[in-house]
Amino acid sequence: MSNNWIKHANAGVAELMPYQPGKPVEELERELGISDIVKLASNENPLGLSPKAAQAIENACSELTRYPDANGFYLKQKLSEKLGCDDNQLTLGNGSNEVLEILFRTFVGEGGEVIFDAHAFIVYQLLTQSCGATAVKTPSTDWGHDLDAMLAAITDKTKLICIANPNNPTGTFIDGESLKAFIDKVPSHILVVLDEAYDEYLSAEQRSRGVAWLKQYPNLCVSRTFSKAYGLAGLRVGYLVASTEITDLLNRVREPFNCNSLALAGAEAVLSDEEYLAKGIELNNREMARFEAYFGERNIPYIPSVANFITIEVGQAGDFYQKLLKKGVIVRPIAGYGMPSHLRVSIGLESENSRFMQAFDEILAE
The missing domain is CATH 3.40.640.10 (Type I PLP-dependent aspartate aminotransferase-like (Major domain))
Structure with missing residues (x-):
């Protein structure tokens, strides 16, 4: 016999939905049977450690x-x-x-x-x-x-x-x-x-x-x-x-x-590594412009962004996310933010962003 602990939780906690993090890249590669997954989901700095x-x-x-x-x-x-x-x-x-x-x-x-x-x-x-x-x-x-x-x-x-x-x-x-x-x-x-x-x-x-x-x-x-x-x-x-x-x-x-x-x-x-910070900002600005041109050419609506990610509207975002995942590209669906038609794409390295664009074009052509 077990207690129904949810009844004993503090007010507000019982109705909370836990934050849903993504799975580790290694686990996704094992599940999907693919390798070299590109992660553009968590707005991380793609340069690696200073x-x-x-x-x-x-x-x-x-x-x-x-x-x-x-x-x-x-x-x-x-x-x-x-x-x-x-x-x-x-x-x-x-x-x-x-x-x-x-x-x-x-x-x-x-x-x-x-x-x-x-x-x-x-x-x-x-x-x-x-x-x-x-x-x-x-x-x-x-x-x-x-x-x-x-x-x-x-x-x-x-x-x-x-x-x-x-x-x-x-x-x-x-x-x-x-x-x-x-x-x-x-x-x-x-x-x-x-x-x-x-x-x-x-x-x-x-x-x-x-x-x-x-x-x-x-x-x-x-x-x-x-x-x-x-x-x-x-x-x-x-x-x-x-x-x-x-x-x-x-x-x-x-x-x-x-x-x-x-x-x-x-x-x-x-905090003292100004060169590292400047390099990351330069990369972000350059690749953001590339993403904007890419989506603009394909008439994919996007929200102009000043951060290190860009949010796009793709209709059935959940389905689009799964298709990208199967091609080895992880982005972030944001239905939990009240945006079920959108995907958030982090700005990665040039090679990572190219992988995304290739996968995206393949899905558009299906």
């Missing part, structure tokens, strides 16, 4: 019997220098997902509301439900955030407003002037979270001034990650920048030693 990060990680291996620096002292020092903030404004996490979770656990509870776009990063929905709060999804405009709709959705129960800029999975972007005008209108007791996981891929003119705005808006928080442009997805390290008051509260909730020693060493090193 040489500076690789060396720092190797050096850190000799100390793996010791606990990591619980405060991330040296990484915070480098980040504060780069961002122009104090180190006591930084919260480190096991990826930016964890710092967002810490923020939700600190400020969102049962009866609260969290506002985000209808096609926003799926983690916002998961975190909201797990806290027993209500998700308030606002409609998109041209697949991007409708800031007026978000303002109209504010009630006396609103705790957080989440804005991913650029947005995942659409790749859309909000200019700084519009974003600042929006924050001006949000009541000062409501937290505005700018999720800038893809900020490094923006042009110098587009790059967010979110961290600089913190002095003007104490209700603003900015999250970023080392998983994308910095190429440390497998080590999971991210951070959140906020006022010292908010940061103090977050670090009361944060688990000790939540960032491992290799992640801290790799992140600290890659």
Whole structure:
């Protein structure tokens, strides 16, 4: 006899749908009986590890019997220098997902509301439900955030407003002037979270001034990650920048030693590897233009993107995904984001993108 444990779970958890990660490439190759699969599904940096990060990680291996620096002292020092903030404004996490979770656990509870776009990063929905709060999804405009709709959705129960800029999975972007005008209108007791996981891929003119705005808006928080442009997805390290008051509260909730020693060493090193960052951005810009030309020539609708992925409309996306999979190309179906007709395609190496294009053309010709 067993208990029906779902009845004993916290409110909101019972209705959650677990995040569905893709299978390991090796397992898919075994299942499908193919080799040399190309993965363009998770918006990872295709260049591989930064040489500076690789060396720092190797050096850190000799100390793996010791606990990591619980405060991330040296990484915070480098980040504060780069961002122009104090180190006591930084919260480190096991990826930016964890710092967002810490923020939700600190400020969102049962009866609260969290506002985000209808096609926003799926983690916002998961975190909201797990806290027993209500998700308030606002409609998109041209697949991007409708800031007026978000303002109209504010009630006396609103705790957080989440804005991913650029947005995942659409790749859309909000200019700084519009974003600042929006924050001006949000009541000062409501937290505005700018999720800038893809900020490094923006042009110098587009790059967010979110961290600089913190002095003007104490209700603003900015999250970023080392998983994308910095190429440390497998080590999971991210951070959140906020006022010292908010940061103090977050670090009361944060688990000790939540960032491992290799992640801290790799992140600290890659911050100094400007050549690696520039090379990745150049590759992304060049291959993004190639994808746009490719889809344009075939009249495949796509959402203009400023991130390291492009989202396309293909009708029966689930079927199209399976056909690509059988040809050894993994992309991401995004029905869970309210986009059942779309596929998200990460920007890979030139050779990987060519494999995708070849497979895509073969399917179109069937």
